[in-house]
Amino acid sequence: MARQREQYGILYEGDFGLSALAERLFVTDRSPDEAQSLRLASEIAAVTEGEGAVELGVDVRCLLDSPLPDDIIRTAWLVATHGRFDPAKCESGVRGWLRRLAERWPERERKQAPGQWAARPSIAEEELRTAVAAEIRASAGPLRRRVAESDHVALPSGAIVESLEAVARQGDGDLGLRLFLRVLKVYDVPVDKEQYDRLMALDTALGWPGPLVYDGLNVLWPPIDPARRDASGDFGLSALTSWFEDAWQEDTARARVRQAAAADDSAQTPGSAAALLLADAHRLLDSSLPTETIEILWLSASGRGYNIDRGGIDARDWLRLIEDVCDERLREITPQYRHTAPPLRTDLRDAVLRVVREATPLLTDVNISPRWEPIPGASALAAVKEVVTHVDADLGFRLLLRLLHVVSPSLTQEQYSRYQALGRQFSYGDDHVTEALEQLHVTPGERG
Template identity: 55%
Template sequence: MTRQRERYFELYEDDFGLSALTGRLASATAPDAVRALELAAEVAGDCEGEGAVELGVDLRCLLDSGLPDGTLRAAWLAATHERFDPADFGTDLRTWLTGLADLYPARTRRRRQVYWLERPHPELAEEELREAVITEIRASTSAPTSASLPATVAEALQDIVGEADGELGFRLLLRILKAWNVPVGKEQYDRLMELDAKLGYPGPLVYDGLDIQWLPLDPTRRDGSGDFGISALSERFSGDWWQPPAREGVEQAAAGDDTAQTPGTAAALLYEDASRLLASPLTTDTVTTLWLAASGRGLNIDVLGIDGRDWLRLIADVSEKRLRDIAPSYTPVVGPVRTELAPPVLEVIREASPYLATRTVSAHWLGIPGPAAVAALEETVTHADPDLGYRLFLRLLKVLSVPLTAHQYAGYRALGERFGYGEDHVPWAVDHLAPAN
């Protein structure tokens, strides 16, 4: 059976197919044959019945592979954490899987109309996928931390990847790592997430339930791919129709770690930004202007009677609370400022100033003149933090839909790289403003 690749994140919120079934069996309390079939029906019913497609294809991939019963049994018992063995109920595994395949026959999904220009379905050469998955199987089963795994599981998984289906083998590997609580180092986790992206999986399929050995919390390490800190918070409040209440929005942002970040990183970065502004000589009015411009008046702290510095203190307090809850051993710190990058940041701000001076943030209601926003940005760069100043500058470009030349866009990306931003940070902010994007 040839697998039809999908953008799985559009269909499912988590695992799917046979691997999802093994996960549910591993979590069940003494499931019998009837309960196993009920769980299979739940998996098949996912996404309004679309789950039956992946379940049926997974079953046929295994059954048509010609793999011996011992291989199938070793992988199955490992993935279900030995919670459900058909032999305990008077049948062998192959017969039970065949009966399940009769209930959910393999079929192809009708292609849906795609209206975007990017490739609608993941494309990853099968041989490349198999090699990558086998590398992770070997890494996962040869480390001292994998001592709890059954001895036969590595060979069984490699045979499934090589003879049945690499994509199914990958999901079964993840299920086994979770079922047996095998610690996974950050370097390997990043590789697993890279495969996740190439296969179009929903992110939780990899990280939910995985015992990730996170690196120590360090806000100077740029593991995330997008914006962070107060600049990201300002975008969270920038919606035209609805914004969360003030404290709730900060709480959401403080808990919004990127999937590549050590838990608590988002809060540590928010705390650092707020602390640097609080320690700076920026006036309350300047802080208020800075926030209102970057958020596009999404949260009108002046109208709500919230002092600009009180707003920063609320951000810092919420971030500290999040850190106490998620990383109690971490002491919030404010690292050194990248002062050497202040000149190039001021240069790009001043280069854009003639255009920004003609614009007004929220022009139709309590407008913020462009020159006032630029002045607040320059003060931030000079007296607080060039990094934060640059991130807020990118936000202002987006708020005002400032058209960019290809040369400007390339320069903004290069400056972002000097700050160590993630690969998506600058593109997400302004690539739609440049002519070739």
């Protein structure tokens, strides 16, 4: 059966289809029988106002229509549920159990018209099957060891990897990957950062919700390193300013900083968001910049979202509060962490100063927060230039992107491309510049 892919991240918050059923069977309090497996399948089918039945039905048909022998399907299912449910023990056997599922949830159209969905993910099935098989083989050694150490029903050591790979190659690449992820999680198989990144790349290509991969996965994270650029978007102090835009008054300022410090990107070692924010705050605190300049930076980059000047808060005291919150977060995540400043990118200082000068016409005659205690754009840009010259070109460029986001001027395609190129030189994530400038009008032509 052909699988029509969707942006599953719109439909689901986590797993779906047969792999979600495998998870339910694994976590159930008592050893489930066939009747309970069908009840749990009904719950899976009912999610998202019944749209879950579509993926469940497709998964079942992919296995039923495949040339896979029953023992291969059984082994893959046993290992995905940690031996909690054996379909071979059902009265009608493995395929009989699948047929009962197929009868309840046959192939059907979605309730929502295809035109209402975002662009469908596009990945060739053979490309997907090859990639999934490669990841299964990459985990073969540790997977076999973990299964051998477990106390569930014995399986031939070679059959596990072979069965999972057969499901991916002869059944369906999408289902094969999801069952493989279930196996990694139920046996707590360690996954290094490189493999994790490959799995997340497949997640993106398939349009899955991110938690489907990373929730419960035992990732061998590298040590926190503020010099790494793993996040896809903004980070550090420039990212924190965005947390104070618009209506955030439901939190205290300290609670808001705590949320930002805990907002690690899915590609980052836990604690990285706090470490990067701490590095920026520390550099500004230790710099020779006047406190008034730091105040202008904060107020302008946040669009006066948090008026520390009106609250009588000294800008350096604000940075010290940010440092305290980051230290708290890092003590919770990794008590052994000790802050070390990442190396300065002095090689790019002149390049950043050039784009700051080129941005002068965009900000000279503009006021930030024009309706209430406006900040001249020229003053904000001068403060950014001070950061680039005397503190850190990286932080200065990120704050420039924030200013452009707040002011929303029109950019030429040449300007936009220059910002993208400079972002790549700083090793920013793919979405960093795009997200910072997404609402700006770029002329002429489309963005590159």
